[in-house]
Amino acid sequence: MSSILIAEILGTMFLILLGNGVVANVVLNGTKGNNSGWIVITTGWALAVFVGVIVAGPYSGAHLNPAVTVGLAVAGKLSWSLVPEYIAGEMIGAMVGAFLVWLMYKDHFKATEDEGGKLACFSTGPAIRNTFSNMVSEIIGTFALMFVIFYIAGPSIEIAADAGANVGLGSLGALPVALLVWVIGLSLGGTTGYAINPARDLGPRIMHAILPVKGGSDWSYSWIPVVGPIIGTVIAALLYVALF
16 A cells, blocks of 8 residues: 555544544543533544644645545646545545444443434534535535645744755644634534535444444435535635636
8 A cells, every 4th residue: 555545544544533532522421521512522623633634744745635635636736646545545544433433432322322413423414404504514614624725834944044954843734724623613613513524424424324323324414515525625726726
């Protein structure tokens, strides 16, 4: 396997393990973090992004999200020939991460009767089900994510005495992306749970259908967190290219 594929698998695995792990801690019965709230969930997802970017960043650029991969390709910053490899890694990693969340909280899944709550530990769902509004929410959220990502550069310190010297700040390069995901969750996440990532939603949803977790996987909604983010990222990429 290539370094890109391995990095995207591991990075996305950590993203889902920690992101959906915090949802499970908040939602499932009998956990130490039960009912600790939306702020905890959004903060947990932001930190999960931070960890995923640290792990995958040096090897693949840490897309961890098919919407990011497609957006970069549309903007001409990534070869289309690499897109399938990135998306394969992201989907595999998301499914592995979801399995580990289920394994970690297996007893708590058994102790929880709320089928919707258990599904929320895998994938997103709308607060108010309205196909058009839910789609618009995912488009806007992903547009905000991708458009700002185009302007995020890794922090560095340039030494004036040596024009060629450039001392990177390592993992702090992941911080702007984590903060971006955090503010999107706090401000735009209340309608659909801000998937803004097709792999983050579809991979765990597939695992929910496979694993012995009671309740339906809500396949009638599943296309929105896939199509919406792709539309949003394409709009962001085209606007970025048009402007600059």
